[in-house]
Amino acid sequence: MSDQSQYNTDTGTDIQTQPVQTDSADQVPAGQQSPSATNNTSMVYCNTCGKDMARLAESCPSCGAPNPLAKPKQSEKSMVPAALLCFFFGALGFHRFYVGKIITGILMILTFGGLGIWALIDFVMIIVGSFKDSEGLPLKR
Structure with a gap:
């Protein structure tokens, strides 16, 4: 043999x-x-x-099983608190601090939210869902 x-x-x-x-x-x-x-x-x-x-694939191309190592598609931060912070304290940039954008939050304090224009633009972006957190992820709905 x-x-x-x-x-x-x-x-x-x-x-x-x-x-x-x-x-x-x-x-x-x-x-x-x-x-x-x-x-x-x-x-x-x-x-x-x-x-x-x-490593960063959403799922396995062979069997379709989800990959636990994949980066999440949404931020951990929610849209509702960001919208409320922007509506009430937009000129002070509190919503930017909430999502982790510290530098632009400080700039909003110094410029009073771009005299309100920057805060208004941010509020509209949050409402329509195009506002992103400091990692570039869209806010959770």
Whole structure:
């Protein structure tokens, strides 16, 4: 018998087995993480199917399972408090402090909300949903 076949004692026949595929660089079985791949932060393995996917992908391209490492699509900050802060304290920039835009919040205090124009523009942007937090994410509705 060769090293690639096994003898089945139940049926009395030879069973052909396939050799294990390996990654040529590190000689580890395919589907497992190689030692050099641990430093690569752009790819991760899907918990469901075990295939490679981008670290920031929403879901696995092979099986469609959600990726828990993916960046959220919305801010943790809500639109309602931002709108209320902008409506009542827009000239002081409180809504900008709320969403994490500290520098522009200070500038709004110094200019009294751009004499009200900047605060009005921000209020409209918050209401229509185009206002973003300090990380560039839209506010949660």
